[in-house]
Amino acid sequence: MTGIKRLLRLYYAFFKVGLFTIGGGYAMLPIVEQELVKDRELISMDEVMECYTLAQTLPGVIASNAAALIGYRLERKRGATVSVLGVIMPSIIMITLIAMVFKQFENIEAVQNAFKGIRVVVLALLIDSFTRLYKVAVFDRKTLLIAGLSFAMVMGGILNPIIVILIGGFFGVIIYRERVGR
Amino acid sequence: MIKMLFEFIKIGAFTYGGGLAMIPLLQDVAVENGWLTAVQFADLIAISQSTPGPIAINMATYIGYREFGVYGAVVMSIAVVLPAFFMAIALSKVLYKYKKHPYITAAFVGLKATVIGLIGTSIIQVALVSIYEHDQGKLLSFWQGIDYKALALFCISLLIIRKTQKHPLIYIIGFGLVSIFIW
Numbered sequence: 584m585t586g587i588k589r590l591l592r593l594y595y596a597f598f599k600v601g602l603f604t605i606g607g608g609y610a611m612l613p614i615v616e617q618e619l620v621k622d623r624e625l626i627s628m629d630e631v632m633e634c635y636t637l638a639q640t641l642p643g644v645i646a647s648n649a650a651a652l653i654g655y656r657l658e659r660k661r662g663a664t665v666s667v668l669g670v671i672m673p674s675i676i677m678i679t680l681i682a683m684v685f686k687q688f689e690n691i692e693a694v695q696n697a698f699k700g701i702r703v704v705v706l707a708l709l710i711d712s713f714t715r716l717y718k719v720a721v722f723d724r725k726t727l728l729i730a731g732l733s734f735a736m737v738m739g740g741i742l743n744p745i746i747v748i749l750i751g752g753f754f755g756v757i758i759y760r761e762r763v764g765r
Numbered sequence: 766m767i768k769m770l771f772e773f774i775k776i777g778a779f780t781y782g783g784g785l786a787m788i789p790l791l792q793d794v795a796v797e798n799g800w801l802t803a804v805q806f807a808d809l810i811a812i813s814q815s816t817p818g819p820i821a822i823n824m825a826t827y828i829g830y831r832e833f834g835v836y837g838a839v840v841m842s843i844a845v846v847l848p849a850f851f852m853a854i855a856l857s858k859v860l861y862k863y864k865k866h867p868y869i870t871a872a873f874v875g876l877k878a879t880v881i882g883l884i885g886t887s888i889i890q891v892a893l894v895s896i897y898e899h900d901q902g903k904l905l906s907f908w909q910g911i912d913y914k915a916l917a918l919f920c921i922s923l924l925i926i927r928k929t930q931k932h933p934l935i936y937i938i939g940f941g942l943v944s945i946f947i948w
Contacts, residue, residue: 602817603937609887613933622932629877636876637856639883643777643849646819651846651853660854667850671842674818678826679838681812693945700944702895703915704936707923709891713884719877726878733882738889745781748879755875756868 590658590665592623597650597669602677603705604646604670609635611646613708615653616715625657629719640748646670725758766833766840772798773825773841778848780821787821800828821845895919914947 596618604611612635619625631653638648647667654666721727729751736742742750772794780787788810795801801809813823822842829841863869896915922940 599934601819603934604817604819609884610891612884617933632877632880633873636873636880637860638853639880641849641852641856642779642781644819644821644846647822647846648849648853651850652857655854655857663850663854663857667846671818671822671846674816674822675826675838675842677816677818678812678823679830679835681816682827682830682838696945696948697941699895699915699948700918701937701941702891703919703944704922704940706888706891706895707919707926708933708936709884709888710923711926713881713888716884717881720881721878726874729875729878730881730885733879734885735882737883737886743781744883747883748876751875751879751882752872753875755872755878759871759874760867762871 586658586661590661593654593657593662594665594669596623597654597666598672600650601646601670602673610705610709611649612716613705613712615649616712619653626653628716630656632716632720636748639744729754766837768798769800769829769832769837770840770844773829773844774848776821777845787824791821791824795828800832918944918947 596615599618600611600614603614612631615631616628620628620631634652634656635645635649637652638645641648647670650666650670651663654662654664656662658665717730721730733747733751736747737744776787776790776794780790792803792806795806796803809824809827810820812827813820816823822845825841825845826838829837829839831837833840860869896912896919897910898912918940922936926936
């Protein structure tokens with residue numbers, strides 16, 4: 584496959600991701616999983632998760648940071664560029680159209696109802712992806728403890744996600760440096 | 766235009782925690798500069814949340830379009846993701862160089878477990894906006910607030926997804942269309 588073709592595929596995959604990211608950054612996981620892991624086998628789900636984690640340690644928009652990190656892994660700088668452009672393009676098109684055409688977009692009842700249903704499906708898709716990710720990332724008591732504590736800290740509003748991520752990485756080094764070193 | 770560009774780059778560089786964390790800062794900047802009134806800003810939040818795409822990018826597009834047309838929409842959307850884009854590339858380069866180092870590998874074991882916890886919190890948040898009713902943006906009590914129609918739809922969709930495992934977009938579009946008629 585030629586380089587241009589690969590980049591176009593990446594752009595198209597992330598365009599779809601941008602188009603259907605409703606309800607925060609993680610909601611795009613099921614689509615990334617389908618497009619890049621299952622269909623094209625370009626990247627492993629393990630690597631996708633690494634990129635997601637790192638995306639949250641950077642400022643700005645998580646979805647676009649994740650796109651840049653995944654894109655870079657696959658095709659270096661060019662990959663990062665097309666992935667980010669892909670993920671922001673649907674917003675640019677949709678919002679511009681809305682600003683041009685509808686003044687009262689959210690008042691159209693059919694649109695509102697459709698989005699209600701879509702949010703529900705996104706939840707189901709997210710849980711479906713989550714169960715697969717869980718099997719990869721949580722493989723013993725210690726990882727279960729890290730996952731559980733992170734959930735509790737963020738859910739309870741005790742620590743912000745960035746601090747939790749940094750602590751999680753630190754614990755990883757402490758607990759697993761010997762084991763993975765061999 | 767330069768001022769707005771600069772403001773969006775600043776927002777992109779200094780807000781942590783994704784789209785929702787940007788809202789207060791964006792509101793200050795937009796209202797202070799007279800780009801939007803407070804009421805228009807509230808509408809914008811509603812539009813951004815009910816349309817596809819990350820909230821922060823939707824907002825940048827909308828404000829950019831209102832002030833400078835399509836050109837503004839494109840420029841501001843890029844501005845808001847630009848600072849983190851360069852940081853992402855720099856970070857990737859460093860990690861690529863040291864990716865075999867056992868400390869990096871070990872750190873990722875911990876990081877991945879952490880993210881499982883964070884995705885858990887995200888699932889709760891999505892659940893709160895999808896299967897709970899909201900009274901003027903405020904959540905009703907735990908049992909009262911459950912939207913049973915949505916809950917039923919959720920169970921059905923999860924079951925179908927589990928059984929069939931097709932492309933996510935098929936479910937999103939399919940259930941989106943169905944919902945137009947059932948609500």
